[in-house]
Amino acid sequence: MEQYVMKGGTPLCGEVEISGAKNAALAILAASIMTDEPVIIDNLPDVRDINVLIEAMETIGVVIERLDLHKVKINAGCITSVLVDYDYIKKIRASYYLLGALLGKYRKANVALPGGCDIGARPIDLHIKGFRALKAVVDIENGMVVSSAEKLEGTHIYMDKVSVGATINVMMAAALAEGKTIIENAAREPHVVDVANFLNSMGAGIRGAGTDVIRITGVEKLHGTEYSIIPDQIEAGTFMFAAAVTGGDVTVKNVIPKHLEAISAKLIEVGCRVHEYDDAVRVIAGEKLTHTQVTTLPYPGFPTDMQPQMTVVLGLAEGTSTVTESIFENRFKYVNELVRMGGQVKVEGNIAIINGVSGYTGAQISAPDLRAGAALVLAGLSAEGITTVDDIKYIQRGYEHFEEKLRGIGASIEKVDSEKEARKFILQVS
Numbered sequence: 306m307e308q309y310v311m312k313g314g315t316p317l318c319g320e321v322e323i324s325g326a327k328n329a330a331l332a333i334l335a336a337s338i339m340t341d342e343p344v345i346i347d348n349l350p351d352v353r354d355i356n357v358l359i360e361a362m363e364t365i366g367v368v369i370e371r372l373d374l375h376k377v378k379i380n381a382g383c384i385t386s387v388l389v390d391y392d393y394i395k396k397i398r399a400s401y402y403l404l405g406a407l408l409g410k411y412r413k414a415n416v417a418l419p420g421g422c423d424i425g426a427r428p429i430d431l432h433i434k435g436f437r438a439l440k441a442v443v444d445i446e447n448g449m450v451v452s453s454a455e456k457l458e459g460t461h462i463y464m465d466k467v468s469v470g471a472t473i474n475v476m477m478a479a480a481l482a483e484g485k486t487i488i489e490n491a492a493r494e495p496h497v498v499d500v501a502n503f504l505n506s507m508g509a510g511i512r513g514a515g516t517d518v519i520r521i522t523g524v525e526k527l528h529g530t531e532y533s534i535i536p537d538q539i540e541a542g543t544f545m546f547a548a549a550v551t552g553g554d555v556t557v558k559n560v561i562p563k564h565l566e567a568i569s570a571k572l573i574e575v576g577c578r579v580h581e582y583d584d585a586v587r588v589i590a591g592e593k594l595t596h597t598q599v600t601t602l603p604y605p606g607f608p609t610d611m612q613p614q615m616t617v618v619l620g621l622a623e624g625t626s627t628v629t630e631s632i633f634e635n636r637f638k639y640v641n642e643l644v645r646m647g648g649q650v651k652v653e654g655n656i657a658i659i660n661g662v663s664g665y666t667g668a669q670i671s672a673p674d675l676r677a678g679a680a681l682v683l684a685g686l687s688a689e690g691i692t693t694v695d696d697i698k699y700i701q702r703g704y705e706h707f708e709e710k711l712r713g714i715g716a717s718i719e720k721v722d723s724e725k726e727a728r729k730f731i732l733q734v735s
């Protein structure tokens with residue numbers, strides 16, 4: 306089984322190109338089927354989740370032509386089915402965006418109900434509540450979300466919780482509803498704005514994305530478009546934290562600094578220097594890291610997808626820090642692995658209490674989920690000695706060419722597929 310093996314202790318320095326945002330791309334790929342005209346999408350990240358969703362779309366009859374590694378041409382004019390089965394949903398939860406897209410376009414969609422995942426129960430009750438508010442009939446039958454509508458009617462929806470997925474899914478369906486829809490307490494993430502901009506480039510009438518009130522004027526149909534995905538704020542943040550945790554100096558390129566403000570603010574709080582440019586951000590680690598408190602919140606708050614990376618940084622900061630996870634109920638599973646590397650972290654409910662140590666020590670660890678896996682790699686790159694990380698399939702879901710990009714800024718890391726290859730790497734670096 307593939308692993309990362311690395312030798313820690315080298316300050317990471319240099320420039321890294323950030324790829325397109327996975328969580329924007331997943332929703333935009335789904336939304337692209339809402340027209341029968343060709344759609345070209347560029348700056349797609351070459352990651353497993355994207356490739357699996359493309360496969361799911363092809364199974365329902367969408368014709369997808371790869372123009373290059375990051376660019377596809379989509380033709381959804383001859384979709385043969387509105388059924389997305391469990392096989393795909395269990396591989397990639399975000400297939401549920403096909404619910405809003407198919408319901409909006411065909412007034413019908415049967416998509417398997419996603420189960421929970423590594424970080425929590427992750428229900429989709431708010432998605433379903435939004436579709437019902439648009440006058441769709443939505444039932445759960447045999448593990449499937451079965452939805453249909455004579456017609457979708459614009460309405461006023463108040464989201465009980467701020468939900469990225471529900472905001473995007475309902476916005477997609479409402480784009481082709483009759484009349485006006487208002488979504489209150491909407492998610493404000495950059496990828497929500499990206500999906501709204503994409504739909505507007507297809508002729509939708511969406512205003513207010515990026516604020517907590519989104520107004521949608523339904524249109525008859527949507528037309529083809531060409532669109533480029535925004536850069537991935539979480540990939541960028543992960544590489545910015547790589548500088549902090551290894552005492553390095555990293556510049557992330559092809560980013561939107563505004564999307565990184567909460568991340569930059571925390572780096573400054575712990576003693577790093579951050580320089581912002583038009584489409585790049587440079588992070589220079591301070592002599593030492595100092596403690597602070599962090600609570601994850603919906604955008605523009607500190608992102609939950611950077612929570613594990615934050616704990617890894619604070620694990621090396623002088624003093625006691627706290628990280629409070631307010632979005633998901635089970636997002637500290639990686640802490641046990643960090644403790645095995647010498648971290649002093651204790652989880653009480655949804656709060657991690659972190660006593661900084663002078664350094665981590667290398668160990669054999671496993672990635673429990675996507676973002677925690679990336680965070681543990683950062684810990685391994687700062688640790689003294691050798692670290693191996695198992696279950697890297699999680700990391701490959703959301704980080705394009707992760708080990709190559711890390712090597713590009715000086716990391717001593719390899720992806721290996723056998724004990725023999727791992728031993729060979731360890732001999733080389735010892």
Ligand code: EPZ
Pocket residue numbers: 327328329331399425426427428429430431432433466467468469470471492609610632633634675676703
């Ligand atoms: C998106 O998940 C992202 N995934 C997640 O990124 C990210 O952590 C999350 O937003 C928060 O930013 C994609 O975009 C594919 P939510 P999503 O709906 O939409 C509860 C990663 O690492 N909730 O904003 O599923 C939910 O349980 C992944 O790339 C309901 O109760 O997140 C959670 O507590 C991990 N009912 C909170 O709302 C619902 O119907 C926020 O979830 C929907 C959500």
